Amino acid sequence: MTKLAQNPGSTLGTPRTRAVHRAIAEARRGVPVVLAAKHPLIIVPAETVGAEGLRLIDTLSNGPAVLLLSPSRAAAVLQHEVEAKAPAIALKLARPLIDTETLKRAADPTLEQILPRFETTAPPPESEAALALGKLARLLPAMVVAPVKPGWASQKAGADLLAVPAADLLAYPLNLASSLTRVAEVAVPLDAARDARLIAFRALDQGIEHMAIIVGHPEAQEAPLVRIHSECFTGDLLGSLRCDCGPQLQGAIARMGREGNGAVLYLAQEGRGIGLINKLRAYTLQDEGLDTLDANRALGWEADERNFHIAAAMLEALGIHKIRLLTNNPEKVKGLAACGIEIVERVPHEFAPNGVNDSYLETKAKRFGHLIG
Numbered sequence: 001m002t003k004l005a006q007n008p009g010s011t012l013g014t015p016r017t018r019a020v021h022r023a024i025a026e027a028r029r030g031v032p033v034v035l036a037a038k039h040p041l042i043i044v045p046a047e048t049v050g051a052e053g054l055r056l057i058d059t060l061s062n063g064p065a066v067l068l069l070s071p072s073r074a075a076a077v078l079q080h081e082v083e084a085k086a087p088a089i090a091l092k093l094a095r096p097l098i099d100t101e102t103l104k105r106a107a108d109p110t111l112e113q114i115l116p117r118f119e120t121t122a123p124p125p126e127s128e129a130a131l132a133l134g135k136l137a138r139l140l141p142a143m144v145v146a147p148v149k150p151g152w153a154s155q156k157a158g159a160d161l162l163a164v165p166a167a168d169l170l171a172y173p174l175n176l177a178s179s180l181t182r183v184a185e186v187a188v189p190l191d192a193a194r195d196a197r198l199i200a201f202r203a204l205d206q207g208i209e210h211m212a213i214i215v216g217h218p219e220a221q222e223a224p225l226v227r228i229h230s231e232c233f234t235g236d237l238l239g240s241l242r243c244d245c246g247p248q249l250q251g252a253i254a255r256m257g258r259e260g261n262g263a264v265l266y267l268a269q270e271g272r273g274i275g276l277i278n279k280l281r282a283y284t285l286q287d288e289g290l291d292t293l294d295a296n297r298a299l300g301w302e303a304d305e306r307n308f309h310i311a312a313a314m315l316e317a318l319g320i321h322k323i324r325l326l327t328n329n330p331e332k333v334k335g336l337a338a339c340g341i342e343i344v345e346r347v348p349h350e351f352a353p354n355g356v357n358d359s360y361l362e363t364k365a366k367r368f369g370h371l372i373g
């Protein structure tokens with residue numbers, strides 16, 4: 001019989017994550033939300049906003065509107081260098097805000113780059129939280145923001161707007177990881193590992209589930225083989241040759257099948273945490289000559305946006321504290337160790353290039369520091 005754990009806290013979700021879930025849904029629909037902070041802002045993603053959303057910002061704001069971009073995207077739009085370590089770069093927007101097409105093009109380097117000459121201005125203090133909402137919604141990190149009028153909630157136009165505390169957006173990844181709950185467990189014999197079980201984990205956002213693929217009884221081993229695998233729709237499911245994910249996933253399961261024990265954590269962190277759509281955009285940029293790292297940055301994302309709290313929380317729930325980690329990525333070793341997992345050995349997990357992914361693997365070695373060869 002399946003053992004079902006209870007959701008921690010109320011079934012309505014802890015207040016600190018609930019407003020963020022709702023803000024993510026609004027962001028994806030292009031509906032502005034209010035970022036609650038000392039100087040509250042009305043914000044909306046450039047990628048999804050429509051004319052109605054922009055009108056709402058015009059009505060409810062009492063100061064200049066700006067387009068916030070990450071420094072890597074801003075440098076391309078402005079065609080000059082910017083402070084690379086700044087949390088965000090702010091570009092002035094003319095009022096009234098009417099041009100949704102220009103906003104989308106400024107956000108997305110895969111669209112035709114017909115852009116006006118933008119001027120920069122000082123970004124508002126909550127810029128990091130504003131861009132974080134775009135990223136959490138797996139949209140391009142480009143946000144239209146403006147100071148919101150005091151008393152906005154009592155105005156007719158503002159009555160339906162959601163307020164989300166800036167601090168909750170920033171704390172969200174950690175809060176979400178600590179809300180993970182085991183929800184289903186069942187035997188699924190695999191071709192390469194007969195004695196396999198799946199254990200599904202769900203977070204309070206009810207988003208895509210994370211999965212543990214358990215072979216044998218890793219929790220009973222001193223230091224079992226573990227693979228932390230970020231999902232890759234193209235590589236794992238379709239057998240895309242652009243990456244090495246498919247062979248790494250199958251190879252890990254086969255190795256655990258041979259050893260009789262192990263755990264693959266199959267994490268919903270597609271595209272190193274940027275989401276499938278953005279990974280496909282990154283592929284478009286790679287076809288134009290960028291490598292996998294620069295393509296992420298050109299879209300406004302960091303090279304790797306994953307956090308290891310989810311993997312650490314799952315291992316904890318599975319009763320696994322010491323591991324032999326199958327990876328070539330030294331950042332995974334560091335990241336997991338920082339979350340309290342003891343890695344007694346890094347086990348190399350290399351697969352030969354296939355004639356298509358050669359430069360991808362080369363970039364991982366040269367620019368991500370992967371320990372290959």
Ligand SMILES: Nc1nc2c(ncn2[C@@H]2O[C@H](COP(=O)(O)OP(=O)(O)OP(=O)(O)O)[C@@H](O)[C@H]2O)c(=O)[nH]1
Nearest residue numbers: 229230231232243269270271272282292327328329
């Ligand atoms: N953004 C982006 N993500 C990619 C690209 N190619 C593959 N990915 C994603 O990278 C992730 C694969 O990472 P992992 O298999 O965890 O491996 P890794 O960090 O390379 O380290 P290893 O443990 O050594 O394999 C998957 O989520 C893929 O979707 C790409 O060109 N751009």
Ligand SMILES: [Zn+2]
Nearest residue numbers: 232235243245
């Ligand atoms: Zn892949």
